[in-house]
Amino acid sequence: MFDIKWIRANAEAFDAAISRRKGVSVRSSDLLAIDDRRREIIASLNEAQEKRNALSKQIGQAKAQKDEAKAAELMAGVAALKEAIPQGEADERAVELELRNALSVLPNLAFEDVPDGVDEADNVEYFGPNGSPATAAKARAPKPSFSFAPKEHYEVGVAANGDMDFELAAKLSGSRFVVLKGQVARLERALGQFMLDLHTTEHGYTEVQPPLLVKDDALFGTNQLPKFEEDLFATSRDNASTNAVMQLTQREYGLQLVEQQIAKLADHSGRNAIAIARLNRQAANERMAIAILKTEIDSHQIFEGFQSSKLYLIPTAEVPLTNLVRESIVSEEALPMRLTALTPCFRSEAGSAGRDTRGMLRQHQFNKVEMVSITTPETSVDEHERMLTCAEAVLQKLGLHYRVMTLCTGDLGFGAKKTYDLEVWLPGQDTYREISSVSVCGDFQARRMDARYRPAGEKQAPRFVHTLNGSGTAVGRCLIAVLENYQQEDGSVLVPEVLRPYMGGLTSIGGR
């Protein structure tokens, strides 16, 4: 979310930067026109309020002096404002909402060093601030070589034997779910525990167990709302409210059926008179019930209650972790605040029908270890590099080959100023696939959440914090990577060294 004052002061820079973002046609002049109207409305409202306050004060003084005549005269004088002020307040609310709506759908501005481009094909490989292909190759595991044709993860013996069961999951939940069992389930758990332990003990992150269901406000803070609601799973906790809305649709459908029945019987009227009378009574009852429900809903309370009781399943722990500082002012000493969590993530994957349908690459539910940093504006860029190395450490310790890409402007996420993707090598697919994404958002989310910090030392006004988030890493996809990279010809899978303590010392799973 942008600061309209900043846009006003930097209109040209804003236009130049926002035009780099894909599919955005808004320019500063559109927004400043709304803001001009807003300021006019505020100015005239303030004037009216000032007048009212002054007169009210005089009324108070007159009453104190028992001068009722003068008080009555003054009260008549203020009567004219009785309409202007509520109207002005309503206008102010409306125009402020208009401005907020216009601003809230604008994506963040990319840093200047983010490459221009239209899609992922224009992403640029990155080797660290002072890195090169040579230094990267030294730190990372090489691409593994196989004496046989490596299989995709779901074909590897240990998974194909039923311990990774998509058909079973489909019975319970439909497509894009999986049931893991036995040693595959344990390996997935081991990966999550390993990552969490690594970040908490070596990287200075604080472990958090956040709520998995969150309100719309939280999702607005981290940019999922209002633009990306179709990617989320939603639920509701308030039966009284949802019932009214759901009952209404049910009863309307019921009424429709009854009316169809009546129409049908009416064709051969005569002998159906009794049945029709009965159906008419039924229809009348339905209409009555519908009218009552509509009154309840129209009274607004129910519908608003329905809205506010709606809870969303988190698509990533970024949402609850980042929102931990929402609507608060933290002291500078508390920064950088580094938070991590291992949570399930839920994504509806709307619009990705047909993509990655085989295997567990793209699921409605998966586990992920997330890292979030809350920093000062001065340190967020360095923190971004640091967070990248924390994510890389996971893959390095697991001995997985990967590359790092700087996302181009066309591939950059809504709230990010710059993003690095970690792409792990999948020999079964013979390609690199995203396993982590590390983004710096500047104060974009902080404005949406109203999250600030108080600078240390001299008394200064609070400033917005900067936020960063990154996966460290997606556990489900990491499981895929381990299965594909450590597979053996006999269908067993070697357990990477660092996971063995979490696997009861096992060096291999799925062997005979």
Add this chain to the structure above:
RNA sequence: GGAGAGAUGGCAGAGUGGUUGAAUGCACCGCACUCGAAAUGCGGCAUGGGGGCAACUCCAUCGGGGGUUCGAAUCCCUCUCUCUCCGCCA
């Protein structure tokens, strides 16, 4: 689920219709005293927004929203959250 109590500045805590943006204490910052510190004294100390080059000034905000009133922290309605008791429960 039932009954009751409550929500005020960084914290504690006054304040039931009139110059209260809000007493007092603590914390914090500046100055004085001191070799330094403590103690003490004096002063300062909310957030957002409008106007102004600036000094400054105006408006809004006492959990959120709505209402009564010339005027609301204070009265009414409503929502949310917290606490106490009862019931149910992993």
